[in-house]
Amino acid sequence: MSRRSSQLRAGGESEGLISPSASLRQSTEQLHRSVEAQIPWASYLSTVERYADLLSRLACLVTAADGAVEQQAAPDQPWLTRRRTAAALEADLRALAARGVTPSTLYEPVDFAWVASPAAAAGVLYVLEGSALGAAHLSRIAARDLTITPADGGSYLAGYGQQAAHHWREVRDWLDRTLAAPADLDTAVDAARRTFLSYRTVLQSDERPIHADKWRH
Numbered sequence: 001m002s003r004r005s006s007q008l009r010a011g012g013e014s015e016g017l018i019s020p021s022a023s024l025r026q027s028t029e030q031l032h033r034s035v036e037a038q039i040p041w042a043s044y045l046s047t048v049e050r051y052a053d054l055l056s057r058l059a060c061l062v063t064a065a066d067g068a069v070e071q072q073a074a075p076d077q078p079w080l081t082r083r084r085t086a087a088a089l090e091a092d093l094r095a096l097a098a099r100g101v102t103p104s105t106l107y108e109p110v111d112f113a114w115v116a117s118p119a120a121a122a123g124v125l126y127v128l129e130g131s132a133l134g135a136a137h138l139s140r141i142a143a144r145d146l147t148i149t150p151a152d153g154g155s156y157l158a159g160y161g162q163q164a165a166h167h168w169r170e171v172r173d174w175l176d177r178t179l180a181a182p183a184d185l186d187t188a189v190d191a192a193r194r195t196f197l198s199y200r201t202v203l204q205s206d207e208r209p210i211h212a213d214k215w216r217h
Contacts, residue, residue: 061202124191175188
C-alpha cells in the first residue's frame with residue numbers, strides 16, 4: 001500500500017485522504033527534525049569565518065541539487081523560474097571575499113545523479129524550498145550578530161523575504177499536482193529523505209574537503 005493511500009485524517013474516513021504535500025511532510029518530519037538537531041547552527045553563526053564555511057558547505061549540495069532538478073522539473077511554473085539557487089550562494093561568497101573573508105575549504109559536490117524522474121525532483125525541491133522557511137530565522141541571527149545583511153553576503157539565507165509564505169503555497173500547490181499518483185508520492189518521499197540525509201552529512205561532518213581558492217578572486 002502506498003504512503004498516500006494509507007494515511008487518512010483522524011477518524012479514518014476515505015474522503016479524508018490528505019494532500020500529497022501534507023503526506024510528504026508527515027513522512028519526512030521525524031527525519032527532518034533529527035537532522036536539524038544534529039547541525040551546529042550556533043557554531044556556524046558564531047563568526048563570519050564560520051558563516052563562510054556554512055555557505056561553502058551549502059554550495060556543494062545546492063549546486064548539485066539545482067543541476068539535477070533542472071534536468072527533471074519542467075520550468076513551466078513561475079516559482080520555479082524565480083526560486084533561490086546556488087547562484088545566491090556564489091554571490092554571497094563573493095561578497096564575503098570582498099570583505100577579506102573566504103572559506104578555508106571548499107567541498108566536493110554531493111551526488112544527485114540518482115534524481116532520474118520528475119517525482120524524485122519534486123522530493124528534492126520540497127527540501128530545498130522548505131529550507132528557505134527556516135533559513136529566514138538564521139538570516140536574522142546573521143544580521144544581528146555578524147552584521148551580514150541580504151545585500152552584503154546574506155542573500156541566500158534571506159530567501160524570499162516577505163514573499164516566503166506566498167512562495168511556499170505555490171510550491172505546495174505544485175507538489176499536490178505533481179505527486180497525485182501514489183507511486184510518484186512514494187518516489188518523492190524517498191528523494192526527500194535522501195536529500196535530508198545529504199544535508200546532515202554536509203553540515204554535520206568534515207567529509208569531502210578539497211583544496212580550492214575559487215572565492216579568493
